[in-house]
Amino acid sequence: MAELIIVGDRVLIKPDTGEQQTESGLVLPASVAERDRIGSGRVEQVGPGHLIPNPDYSASEPWTEPKTIGTYLPLEANIGDIAFFQRKEAIEFTYKGTNFLIIPHHAILALVRLDHEDVITELLDQNRL
Numbered sequence: 001m002a003e004l005i006i007v008g009d010r011v012l013i014k015p016d017t018g019e020q021q022t023e024s025g026l027v028l029p030a031s032v033a034e035r036d037r038i039g040s041g042r043v044e045q046v047g048p049g050h051l052i053p054n055p056d057y058s059a060s061e062p063w064t065e066p067k068t069i070g071t072y073l074p075l076e077a078n079i080g081d082i083a084f085f086q087r088k089e090a091i092e093f094t095y096k097g098t099n100f101l102i103i104p105h106h107a108i109l110a111l112v113r114l115d116h117e118d119v120i121t122e123l124l125d126q127n128r129l
Contacts (some may be wrong), residue, residue: 004095006047009105011077039087043079048072049101074106082112
């Protein structure tokens with residue numbers, strides 16, 4: 001997925017799909033789970049962040065060393081995190097046969113960050129490693 005570039009303060013998420021089970025043991029089909037206001041999924045890619053202006057930049061002084069106009073403030077989400085987000089903010093699309101969501105960073109409500117060993121175990125369980 002190296003050719004897909006996420007821009008700005010957006011996050012690419014692979015949504016959780018399929019049936020979900022409630023705490024009481026009821027199994028909810030995917031169509032019911034999709035109606036929830038909050039969705040979840042794994043963060044696949046993260047944009048560069050929020051663009052903030054460089055206070056040292058001046059276009060009126062051409063004799064000075066060139067400086068960048070702005071810089072990026074990184075986002076809190078990291079690749080591999082589980083994100084809980086507002087479903088109404090999500091934009092769904094398919095890329096190379098896989099469904100993804102692009103979500104603005106402000107729509108993420110909470111993140112679950114697994115430690116390194118948990119990620120390796122999960123990838124082995126999914127035959128992705």
